[in-house]
Amino acid sequence: MGRWQRYWFADGGRYAAAVVRITIATSVLLTLVRLHQPVSTGDLPGAHTLYRPVGIWMLLGHTPPPGWLVTVLWAIAWTSTVAMLVGLASRAATAASFTSGVAIAALSFAAQKTWSHQYNVVFLAQLAFLGAYGGDVLSVDALVRKLRKLPAHDRVRAYQWSLRLVQLAVALMFACAAFHKFMHGHFTLRWALSDNLRHQLLVRFDLAGLARPRVVEWIIDDPWKYKTAALLNLVSQATPILACVFAKRPVVRALCGLFFVIETIALGLVVDLWNWHWLPLYAVFIDWDWVLRRRGDASNPPPTWQPPRAARIFVIAFVAYDAITAIVPGIDQWLNTYPFSGFPMFSTVLAKPPYGEHQPYGLPGDHFVVTSTPPIDLAAQRWFDHANRGIYAERDPVKLRARLAVVLAQAQRRYPMYAFDKIQLWITLYVAAPYPERAHFESHPLGIVGELSNLGVYRTMLGKLGPTGVELAPQNVDATGATLSYYRDDDATQLPLAAANAPLEGDPIYVIATTAAGEPWLVASHADWKWQ
Numbered sequence: 001m002g003r004w005q006r007y008w009f010a011d012g013g014r015y016a017a018a019v020v021r022i023t024i025a026t027s028v029l030l031t032l033v034r035l036h037q038p039v040s041t042g043d044l045p046g047a048h049t050l051y052r053p054v055g056i057w058m059l060l061g062h063t064p065p066p067g068w069l070v071t072v073l074w075a076i077a078w079t080s081t082v083a084m085l086v087g088l089a090s091r092a093a094t095a096a097s098f099t100s101g102v103a104i105a106a107l108s109f110a111a112q113k114t115w116s117h118q119y120n121v122v123f124l125a126q127l128a129f130l131g132a133y134g135g136d137v138l139s140v141d142a143l144v145r146k147l148r149k150l151p152a153h154d155r156v157r158a159y160q161w162s163l164r165l166v167q168l169a170v171a172l173m174f175a176c177a178a179f180h181k182f183m184h185g186h187f188t189l190r191w192a193l194s195d196n197l198r199h200q201l202l203v204r205f206d207l208a209g210l211a212r213p214r215v216v217e218w219i220i221d222d223p224w225k226y227k228t229a230a231l232l233n234l235v236s237q238a239t240p241i242l243a244c245v246f247a248k249r250p251v252v253r254a255l256c257g258l259f260f261v262i263e264t265i266a267l268g269l270v271v272d273l274w275n276w277h278w279l280p281l282y283a284v285f286i287d288w289d290w291v292l293r294r295r296g297d298a299s300n301p302p303p304t305w306q307p308p309r310a311a312r313i314f315v316i317a318f319v320a321y322d323a324i325t326a327i328v329p330g331i332d333q334w335l336n337t338y339p340f341s342g343f344p345m346f347s348t349v350l351a352k353p354p355y356g357e358h359q360p361y362g363l364p365g366d367h368f369v370v371t372s373t374p375p376i377d378l379a380a381q382r383w384f385d386h387a388n389r390g391i392y393a394e395r396d397p398v399k400l401r402a403r404l405a406v407v408l409a410q411a412q413r414r415y416p417m418y419a420f421d422k423i424q425l426w427i428t429l430y431v432a433a434p435y436p437e438r439a440h441f442e443s444h445p446l447g448i449v450g451e452l453s454n455l456g457v458y459r460t461m462l463g464k465l466g467p468t469g470v471e472l473a474p475q476n477v478d479a480t481g482a483t484l485s486y487y488r489d490d491d492a493t494q495l496p497l498a499a500a501n502a503p504l505e506g507d508p509i510y511v512i513a514t515t516a517a518g519e520p521w522l523v524a525s526h527a528d529w530k531w532q
Contacts, residue, residue: 005307005312007164007247008160008161008164008165008307008312008315009157009160009161009307009311010157010160010247011157011160012159012160012289013159013160013162013163013289014133014136014137014153014154014155014159014289014294015137015138015288015289015292015294016159016163016286016287016288016289017132017133017134017136017159017162017163018087018134018135018136018137018138018139018288019138019283019286019288020129020132020134020162020163020166020283020284020288021084021085021087021090021094021129021132021134021135021139022085022087022138022283023280023281023282023283023284024084024094024122024125024126024129024166024280024281025081025082025084025085025097026085026280027122027125027126027277027278027280027281028081028084028097028101028122028123028126029081029082029085030276030277030280031101031105031119031122031123031277032077032078032081032101032104033277034118034119034277035104035105035108035119036074051064051110051111052110052111052112052113053110053336054106054107054109054110054115054336054338055102055103055106055336055337055338055339056099056102056103056106056338057103057106057107057110058336064110065107070104070107073100073103073104074100074104076096076097076099076100077097077100077101077104080093080094080096080097080100081093081097081101083096083097084097086139086140087134087135087138087139087140087141087142088135088139088140088141089135089141090133090134090135090139090141091130091131091132091133091134091135094126094129094130094132094134095130097126098123098126098127098130101123101126102123102126102127102338102339105119105123105338105339106338106339109338111406113390114333115333115338117341117343117345118273118275119277119339120173120338120339120340120341120343121169121170121173121278121281121339121343122277122278122281123339124169124170124173124322124339124340124341125166125169125170125281125284127169127318127339128162128165128166128168128169128318129162129165129166130314131162131310131311131314132159132162132163133153133155133158133159133162134162136152136153136154136155137152137153156301156305157301157305157307161307161311161315163284164244164247165315165318165319166284167243167244167247167257167284167285168244168319168322169318169322170240170260170281170284170285171240171241171243171244171257171260171285172241172322172323172326173326173341173343174236174237174238174240174241174259174260174263174343175237175238175240175241176326176327176342176343176344177237177343177344177345177347178234178237178238179326179327180329180342180343180344180345180347181234181237181345181346181347182234183329183347184347184348184349185349189231189234190349190351190355191230191234191347191349192227192230192231192233192234193227193230193231193355193356194227194349194351194355194356195223195226195350195351195355195358195359195361195434195435196230196349196350196351196355197219197226197227197229197230197233198220198223198226198432198435198439199350199351199361199363199432200271200346200350201216201219201220201226201270201271201439202220202432202439202440202441203350203363204271204272204346205272206439206440206441207365207386207430207441208382208385208386208389209378209381209382209385209386210272210382210386213269213270213272215269215270216270219270220439221435221438221439223358223435229270233263233266235259236259236262236263236266237259237263237345239256239259240256240257240259240260240263240285241256242256243256243257243285250286250287250290250291253285253286253287254285254286254287256285257282257284257285257286258282258285260278260281260282260285261279261282264278264279271346321337321340322340325337325340325341325342326340326341326342326343327342328342329342329344330342350363358434358435358436359434360431360432360433360434361431361432361434361490362429362430362431362432362490362491362492363429363430363490364392364393364427364428364429364430364446364490364508364510365385365389365392365427365428365429365430366385366388366389366390366391366392366425366426366427366428367385367425367426367428367443367445368381368384368385368388368407368423368424368425368426369423369424369426370384370411370420370422370423370424371420371421371422371423371424372418372419372420372421373418373419373421374418376415376418380411380415380418383411383414384407384411384423388403388407391403391404391407391425391449392425392426392427392428392449394449395462395524395525396462397450397460397462397473397475400425400449400450400460400462401450401452401458401460404423404425404450404451404452404458405452407423408420408423408452408454411423412454420454421453421454422451422452422453422454422457423451423452424448424450424451425448425449425450425451426445426446426447426448426449427445427446427447427449427510427522427525428443428444428445428446429443429444429445429446429487429490429492430442430443430444431444431490431492442492444492445520446487446510446512446520446522447510447512447513447520447521447522447523448460448461448519448520448521448522449462449522450462457476458475458476459475459476459477460474460475460476460477460521461473461474461475461477461479461513461521461522461523462522462523462524463523463524464524465504465509465511465523465524465525465526468501469499469501469502470484470497470501470511470523470524471524472513472523474521477515477519477521478515478516478517479513479515480515480516481515481516482513482514482515482516482521483496483513483514484496484497484499484511484512484513484514484523485497485511485512485514486504486506486509486510486511486512487506487509487510487512488504488505488506488507488508488509488510489506489507489508490508494512497511504526507526507527507528508525508526508527508528509525509526509527510522510525511523511524511525
């Protein structure tokens with residue numbers, strides 16, 4: 001065999017495959033626990049106009065799944081995953097668990113423009129394990145064979161390809177995150193050696209109105225601390241993939257994989273993203289046959305032995321597709337083949353050149369002005385601004401109305417104690433003063449993007465910014481006598497715009513029309529695409 005086949009179809013691994021089966025099933029069960037509330041509370045994405053099929057749901061087109069189908073999927077997911085855990089009809093149970101579980105996870109993102117990445121690695125590991133002989137020992141299947149007085153299975157070179165494929169799928173997540181950070185930094189260390197992490201933490205906590213963890217309070221106002229933390233982050237994300245290189249060195253492999261655990265816990269401590277359901281996957285970095293001192297009983301294969309064709313095709317296809325979706329920026333969301341993902345993980349550089357200097361940093365965001373009886377409290381305000389972030393970037397008036405309608409409907413269900421009159425979405429510029437100033441955001445409201453009342457009255461002035469200038473398109477807004485102004489380069493200084501066809505310079509640009517009644521409305525915006 002060639003080197004490629006010797007790597008994937010090596011000897012041993014029977015007990016390791018059984019342990020990995022158990023740990024993957026444990027991770028899936030923990031994932032289902034996390035998924036249960038958001039997907040079963042009646043807020044099903046298919047229940048409103050923003051349904052977008054994700055992953056396997058693309059097979060049904062844009063028709064939301066019926067409630068009975070979701071209920072059936074839950075029953076299959078729980079039953080088959082428990083069967084996988086105990087090793088009952090192990091291979092069939094793994095396939096059923098993956099299909100039902102990934103469908104439920106994909107459905108939880110079907111109301112969003114993009115999907116998130118907190119569940120992907122678990123289902124990628126399970127997908128890589130499809131076809132594995134994980135029930136030959138430590139399973140109900142093995143016990144049944146023993147009771148029937150049949151010999152235990154010990155197959156020739158049939159276990160390692162699954163184990164190494166799962167290990168690659170798990171390690172590639174953090175390796176991809178490190179790669180994207182280098183790539184966004186133009187293959188320099190500017191992601192770590194600038195004020196980027198300071199601003200990332202401000203976006204994660206201050207912009208969302210969340211309390212900072214103690215670790216964040218300790219590092220955010222000291223450049224040496226947050227730059228060191230960023231460098232350590234790159235190291236811990238890049239190290240687990242080395243376990244795939246040292247597959248025959250159990251101790252080195254386990255130590256490299258230990259950084260998977262370190263990085264998972266660090267994500268919780270620093271950015272408050274606790275993904276406990278990832279931790280059982282550390283088992284894929286352990287050579288369990290070596291730890292348990294178990295050697296297979298299978299005889300050596302003949303010199304002419306060749307790996308099964310189906311297994312070879314599966315390995316090649318998985319490695320190629322996983323690598324493409326992990327490395328090529330944005331292709332994972334474009335292809336929408338959930339759970340294959342790029343795992344960018346805060347890879348954008350939130351700093352301005354020259355990166356070695358401390359400079360102010362501004363970025364746009366959402367802010368809702370909500371009129372209700374009684375007035376909403378701080379917790380509800382945080383839900384409006386954080387749970388619905390990104391809507392400010394919508395420039396299609398029709399789609400904006402649909403999104404505002406969903407926000408209002410969800411708010412009415414979530415907060416029945418308030419009688420909502422209207423919601424008003426503002427585009428707001430959040431500016432962080434440079435070090436040595438204390439790390440915090442100052443908010444600068446720029447203009448209203450859209451407004452929707454509980455009676456269905458929709459107001460907006462979203463128009464266009466084209467080669468001929470600014471085009472106004474008011475809906476239920478009196479634009480008579482409106483004056484134009486604009487903001488440029490994410491600076492909070494308002495600049496006058498003498499005429500609708502006046503040339504504008506800047507990146508980005510936000511054009512505002514202020515009505516005679518004094519209401520500033522966002523008309524249009526423009527930003528050149530660039531790596532940040």
